[in-house]
Structures are given as C-alpha cells and as structure tokens.
Amino acid sequence: MSNGALGAPHLPRSQPLAKPGIALVSARRQSLLRAGDSRIADQIFYYLMLACGASILALVVLIVYELITKSSLSWHAFGFKFFFASDWDPVNDKYGALPFVYGTIVSSFLSLLIAVPLAIGTAVFVTELSPRWLRTPLAFTTELLAAIPSVIYGLWAIFVLVPILRQYLQPWLAKYFGWTTLFEGPPYGIGMLAAGIILAIMILPIISSITREVMTAVSQQQREAVLALGATRWEMIRIGVLRNARAGILGGIILGLGRALGETMAVTMVIGNRPEIAKSLFAPGYTMASVIANEFSEATGDTYLSALVEVGLALFLVTIIVNSLAQVLVWSVTRGMPTRNG
C-alpha cells in the first residue's frame, strides 16, 4: 500500500487518524502502534480486575463446596433426622442438632424483640427529630457500637450484664411475670435471656443505620406534603416517612436477624452452652454457632467433625437466604447501586 500522507483518502473510514507528528506510517505500523498504544495493556488490566471481581464468586462457591463435602459423612449417617433429633452425644457418635437450632432461633428472635423498637426509635430521632447539630455525633456514636469486637461484648456481658441480670432483672421478672412460665427456674444470670440482650445490643447499629438510610431516601416532598395537610410531627413521620420506607426498614430488621443468627463469641460466652431445650428464658441453651466454636477444634472422630460442619452448612444456608431477602428489600427502597456523582 502507499504511505499514509498521500493515501489518506484510500484508508478505510473506520481507521483512526494517525497521531500528529507520526502521520507518515504504513497501515501495518499504524495497527502495531494502535495495539502498543494500550489495547493489550487494557485487555490485561480488564482481565486482572475481572479476576478480582470473580474471586468473590469463587469464594462463595468454595465455601459451599467445602461445607458440602466435609459434611457429607454426617448427612449420609443421619439424613434429615439430624435437624429433628435432640440428643448430641459425641461419646456414642449420635448427633441431633435440634437444641442448637432452637437456641439460635429463640436467642435471635428475643434479640429482635428488644432491638427493633430501640433501633427504629433511634433512627426516627436522628433523622427527623434531633437538632441538626446533634445528628452527626449521634449517628457516629451508634456506629461506634458496631466497631466493638464481639469478644469485648462477651467480656462485658460476663462481668457486668450477667451479674445485673442475676441480682436485679431476673428476680424482678420472676416475681411479676413468672406466670407466663417464660421466667422460671433459678436466676443464674447466664442463659438465653443474657444472650438475647447482648445480641440486641450488637445488632442495634445495623438495623438503626439501615433504617436511617432508607428514611433519608424518602423524598422531602413526601414530608412537606403531609405537613401541608396539617399533620403533627409524628403523623408526618408515620404517614410520610415510615410508610414509604417500610420495605427497607423490614430489610434492615432481617439483616439484623442475619447478624444475630451467625453471631458467635458474645453468645458463646453467656448462653450457658448446654444442649437442652427449655421453655424458660432463664435456662442455659446452646446455639449453632456456639457449638461449632466450642467443639470444632476438639472434635475427635470424623463423624463428630462432619456433624459440626453440617451444623455450619445449615447456618450458612439460613443466613444466605435471610441476607438475600434483606438485600432485595433494602434495594427496593434505595435502588441498590451507589449512583455516580453521589
């Protein structure tokens, strides 16, 4: 082919113009330049970043694979009965996970019962009621609760919360609410109630911050419209804000539930770690996460270890379902992806 300067009109239209100063190049050289310009490097960079992104998928697949293969022994030995049998007897190699499932469910719902009103109240106060200068410090302080490690919550619970429960709260509950049969038995302090309370403190920040987030996402016009109709502050919040944000708030609550289900250390330290199903909230219990924490590194025998991994697999699946549900709900209000130019 002729060279570029004279032959320019003959070039295919799609070909980019040569850079100034290097106009006199052959088509062959031009294509080389183009490639050297960045195309290969860009491709490599893209695939590197893609690999990083895909590593997240790979990790989840890996987790599932590990849990399924390592629990197959127990699955084949006990089948579905595993989750409905309540004897956990490593000595005779018999395993039933019902007490742990029960403990996890009861402690989590107990914590939601305590945390949800407080979290929503805090969010309402911070976004709608508090003076402007107080908002950021309040939000920051509640976030601080989330930065405290689980083991420190547990430490505090053992030495501060449990004695308070034993001496004051539990006798009081037994006296006035003993008829519900939920508060029976000796007040040890340690037990399901203590686990529920410490879990509530721990999941408060997540519920509160998501509630704040979705409440802020409700448009200002909604508030103004309701106020213009003569509503009081509370009516404005209820009709204008909470009603529009309810799906997201529910998402936040479910996300809190996901946290509570999987929370390990603090619960292990105060729940009492006894695989029994008791109606009283004063009684010690055991959760799925705690049994893994306590027994995994000491598990002798393949079936024992496999049974513990199966408990883990069940916990994993439940939290995945719960979290996905929560994500969908929160996304329905905030529209998921962070937007460009914030």
Next chain:
Amino acid sequence: MDSKPKSLNLPHEISFYRRAVNSLVVGAAGLAVFLVLLPLGAIFAYLVYKGIGSVNWAFLTQTPKPVGEPGGGMANAIGGSVYILLIASAMGVPLGIGAGIFLSEYGRNHFGNFVRFTADVLNGVPSIIVGIVAYGLVVLTQGHFSALAGGVALAIMMIPTIARTTEAMLLLVPIQVREAAYGLGVSRWRTTLSITLRTATSGVITGVMLAFARVAGETAPLLFTAFGNQYWNWKANQPTAALSLQIFSYAISPFDEWHRQAWGGALILIILIVVSVTAVRVAAGRGMLRGAN
C-alpha cells in the same frame, strides 16, 4: 368579618389526642436513643475502669505466665494479632480493591450486579463459617493450625467490604475526570489507576481501614485457624496467639488474675481499633494523604 378560613389557625385545630400522641412518640424516640447510648457508655467506661489497672510495661512486653503466677502479659498476643492482620491485608486489600475497580469501572451490567449481590451475601456469612472453610483449606492441607490459616480467614472477610466501599468511592469521582484523561489520549488502565483511583485515595483508604477494624477484633474465625499460642511465634505455618483469642480464653477461665488481664487486653484491642480508624479518618479528612481532594 368572620369569613376568615379557620384552617389558617392550624395549631388550634390539632386535637389534644393527636398532640398527646405526638409528644409521647417524640419522648419515646428520645428514650430509645438514651437506652442505646447507655450500654455504649457502660462498655467504654468499664473497659477503661477495669482495663487501665492491668495495662503496664510488663503487660505489653511479656508473654503469659502459667496459672497461679502473677504478672506476665500479652505481648505475644498483640504481636500475633498484628502479624495475622498483616497476612490478611496482604491478600485481602489488593483483591478487594481490584474487585471494587471491576465493579465501578466494568461492572455496570448483569454480571457486575451478580458480583455485587454476591459480595453483599459474602459480607453476611457468619465469621465462624469462614473459620471452618479456612480450616478445610489451609489447616488440613498444612497439617496444623497456623498464622497463615488465620490470615486467610480474615482476608476472606475483608474482601467484600473493601470491594463495596472502593466501588462506592470510585463512583464518586465524576465521569468528566475520566473523560478528560481519555481525551488526552491516556489509556483506560492508566486512567483508572493514576486518575480515578488516585482521586479517590482517601475514600478507598477509609474503606480499607473499616474492613481492617472489622476483622481486627474477630475471634470466631481464629479459634481453629490461628488457634492461639502461649509463646512468641513468627512462623506462618505455626499456631499463633491473637489478642482476641487471648481475651476469650482468659474471660471464660476461672482465675481472677486472668480476668484482670482479659480487661487489659480488651482495652488495648479497642484502643488499637479506635486509634487506627480515627487517625486515618482525620488524615483523609484533612487531605493529608496523597490524592485526597
């Protein structure tokens, strides 16, 4: 004339009942805030009150003494925690930032959404499960508990957090900045690394620090990976002490001396976390870091 519309006198029309409910709810919300701040205050107060007495030079420089002997410290646990966190960061930070770049620069499509969703799911996986997986991956392969296994477990927990915050921070960089770079003939990968990522540096670092703070106090995934150790260890394939593990085992022990040390360890741990996070926040806020705007 009394044709003046009554509706202009709004406050008088709101019934006593409605006003009562309003003040009741406002009061309840205030009470909720108080009840939330109460445990926070109590925890910090107790940490300082109980912990300050046990933190001294010996505590910071010595390894644990056997039961019954007073004294000793958590030096090896503090060092071990830092060691494990370094291993975790070495793996988790590049992967996390890379994933964040992918999501913000190449992930505005279905596959990106899928990765985004998976990252959020991975974020919610209980830490104890991550411990089981790291045990299966590293401990079983190596044949013993190790600092590396602990690092892998913590890295798995860091990646989704860093990825999501990095993505959010990169998206804050205006599209025009990228276009300006392309317009000058800068290639896409150079633009991403030297323009976009650099502009968002302070935000990305904040995200990394948040992930760091989140895993710094983790105990559950270390129970059967790093396992703990009463002595110093700097070998990546040997069991290693960690501050959080030490606090846990001392807290559930029956000895007063160990309880005292657990509070000391907890104080050190919270100081490490709070100081590292605030320091970076302040630095990022004042634009002291390269590329901060």
